[in-house]
Amino acid sequence: MNNILELKNIDKIYGTDIKTQVLYDINLSFEQGSFNSIIGQSGSGKSTLLNIIGTLDKPTSGEVLIDNNNVGNMSNNKLAAIRNRMIGFVFQFHYLLPEFTALENVLMPYEIKGGKITKEIVKKAEEYLSLVGLDNVKNNLATKMSGGQQQRTAIARALINEPKIILADEPTGNLDSDSTENIYELLRKINQEIGTTFIIITHDRKIAEKTDRIIEIKDGRINLDIRK
Amino acid sequence: MNNIYEKFNLLLVEENKEEATKFILELLQNKEIDILELYMDILTPSLNLMQCMEDKRLCIWKEHVRTAIIRTIVECCFPYVLKKRDELNYSKKGTAIVLCPPEEYHDLGARMVTDFFTISGYHAIYVGSNTPYSDFRNAIDIIKPNIVAISVSNYYNMVVTKKVIKEIKEVVGYPIKIVVGGNAFNNDTEKYKIVGADYYAKTYEDIKNIAGDEVAL
Numbered sequence: 154m155n156n157i158l159e160l161k162n163i164d165k166i167y168g169t170d171i172k173t174q175v176l177y178d179i180n181l182s183f184e185q186g187s188f189n190s191i192i193g194q195s196g197s198g199k200s201t202l203l204n205i206i207g208t209l210d211k212p213t214s215g216e217v218l219i220d221n222n223n224v225g226n227m228s229n230n231k232l233a234a235i236r237n238r239m240i241g242f243v244f245q246f247h248y249l250l251p252e253f254t255a256l257e258n259v260l261m262p263y264e265i266k267g268g269k270i271t272k273e274i275v276k277k278a279e280e281y282l283s284l285v286g287l288d289n290v291k292n293n294l295a296t297k298m299s300g301g302q303q304q305r306t307a308i309a310r311a312l313i314n315e316p317k318i319i320l321a322d323e324p325t326g327n328l329d330s331d332s333t334e335n336i337y338e339l340l341r342k343i344n345q346e347i348g349t350t351f352i353i354i355t356h357d358r359k360i361a362e363k364t365d366r367i368i369e370i371k372d373g374r375i376n377l378d379i380r381k
Numbered sequence: 382m383n384n385i386y387e388k389f390n391l392l393l394v395e396e397n398k399e400e401a402t403k404f405i406l407e408l409l410q411n412k413e414i415d416i417l418e419l420y421m422d423i424l425t426p427s428l429n430l431m432q433c434m435e436d437k438r439l440c441i442w443k444e445h446v447r448t449a450i451i452r453t454i455v456e457c458c459f460p461y462v463l464k465k466r467d468e469l470n471y472s473k474k475g476t477a478i479v480l481c482p483p484e485e486y487h488d489l490g491a492r493m494v495t496d497f498f499t500i501s502g503y504h505a506i507y508v509g510s511n512t513p514y515s516d517f518r519n520a521i522d523i524i525k526p527n528i529v530a531i532s533v534s535n536y537y538n539m540v541v542t543k544k545v546i547k548e549i550k551e552v553v554g555y556p557i558k559i560v561v562g563g564n565a566f567n568n569d570t571e572k573y574k575i576v577g578a579d580y581y582a583k584t585y586e587d588i589k590n591i592a593g594d595e596v597a598l
């Protein structure tokens with residue numbers, strides 16, 4: 154299997170005057186089409202790691218390779234282009250743009266990519282919204298939806314460009330156990346049908362135990378890396 | 382042996398607890414099967430090779446019913462376990478405790494392995510499923526076992542298993558041996574190293590070998 158993602162000797166130090174190192178010499182690779190989880194205590198460095206994987210943040214040292222391209226050497230424009238084409242995000246806290254509806258939020262990454270809004274793409278966005286169970290609130294403003302509904306909208310949004318990789322930070326953090334199960338089924342279905350690679354940060358053992366690989370981060374280091 | 386297995390499995394498919402139990406106990410009584418063979422060749426595969434062919438929605442239900450029948454049989458076997466131990470008469474070893482980590486509920490494999498430890502000459506203590514982390518540690522301080530055997534079925538529980546093993550090795554001031562087993566380890570016999578265990582065990586032979594190592598220490 155091809156590695157779609159590779160991290161080599163990643164260190165991350167926050168701050169310039171008072172330095173805190175939060176990641177230590179992380180080496181990881183992810184196979185194309187794999188379904189992975191990252192677990193670990195609060196503050197262990199999971200989100201930091203995911204942001205570096207997603208090129209939203211730069212490592213202090215080390216290399217990130219996406220589809221064999223070293224992103225450290227890329228211009229910001231090129232980086233933005235590769236990110237838009239390759240990666241879908243579901244963030245831990247920051248879900249949606251409040252002044253837009255669910256549907257408009259879902260279409261956003263497509264527009265950013267420079268796509269024209271056609272009937273087809275709207276239909277596709279609606280299909281994804283329906284897939285995450287939001288048929289009846291798709292025209293609500295983001296602020297007029299529950300936390301869990303916003304989160305599911307964010308998942309539909311991550312799917313719209315059909316990225317090769319989806320990075321999800323606590324995608325079921327606010328959800329009850331039935332909705333959590335539904336979201337898992339949804340992500341797994343996309344993984345199986347489209348072959349999307351998933352890296353999911355989760356505190357939920359019900360999710361982690363169903364992924365094919367569990368990576369545990371402890372104090373900025375990989376403590377455990379196991380495959381089913 | 383194949384005949385016995387097939388007949389037993391038919392009874393399990395029918396979920397006929399009464400006949401299944403009678404069938405096995407009669408075989409033991411008439412010395413038509415050895416207790417170790419029963420565990421290794423009949424009960425373990427019956428537990429592991431369960432296929433869910435009918436309604437998928439009943440899989441877990443059926444797995445539980447089947448497990449419960451096998452559990453009844455295992456508990457009925459204890460006199461034969463003791464008999465086997467006396468017959469083989471291996472030298473007396475220390476204490477072995479057998480348990481499952483927190484949130485691990487598949488414990489029948491662990492229960493059967495406890496009998497293997499007994500037969501191998503250990504004072505074997507079966508603690509059971511879902512053993513809380515702190516009890517685990519405190520019990521080790523009090524009992525001071527030579528061996529701790531941890532059974533893990535769900536691979537997520539390897540996370541807590543690694544943590545527990547690390548802590549046990551840090552606090553215990555004597556050479557304790559950690560054995561792991563169960564479905565989480567079965568597909569890769571090197572996996573036990575990842576959690577920091579000393580041995581991986583699946584069969585009675587494995588336990589016997591570990592017991593042999595212990596004596597050599």
Ligand SMILES: Nc1ncnc2c1ncn2[C@@H]1O[C@H](COP(=O)(O)OP(=O)(O)OP(=O)(O)O)[C@@H](O)[C@H]1O
Nearest residue numbers: 167168173175193194195196197198199200201202
């Ligand atoms: N921008 C920042 N500047 C300085 N320190 C930061 C910054 N972001 C995060 N940290 C620190 O880095 C460490 C790792 O944070 P991170 O957000 O990666 O943790 P996490 O594993 O995602 O935790 P949680 O499960 O609570 O989301 C923490 O100690 C945090 O305080």
Ligand SMILES: [Mg+2]
Nearest residue numbers: 199200201245
């Ligand atoms: Mg985080």
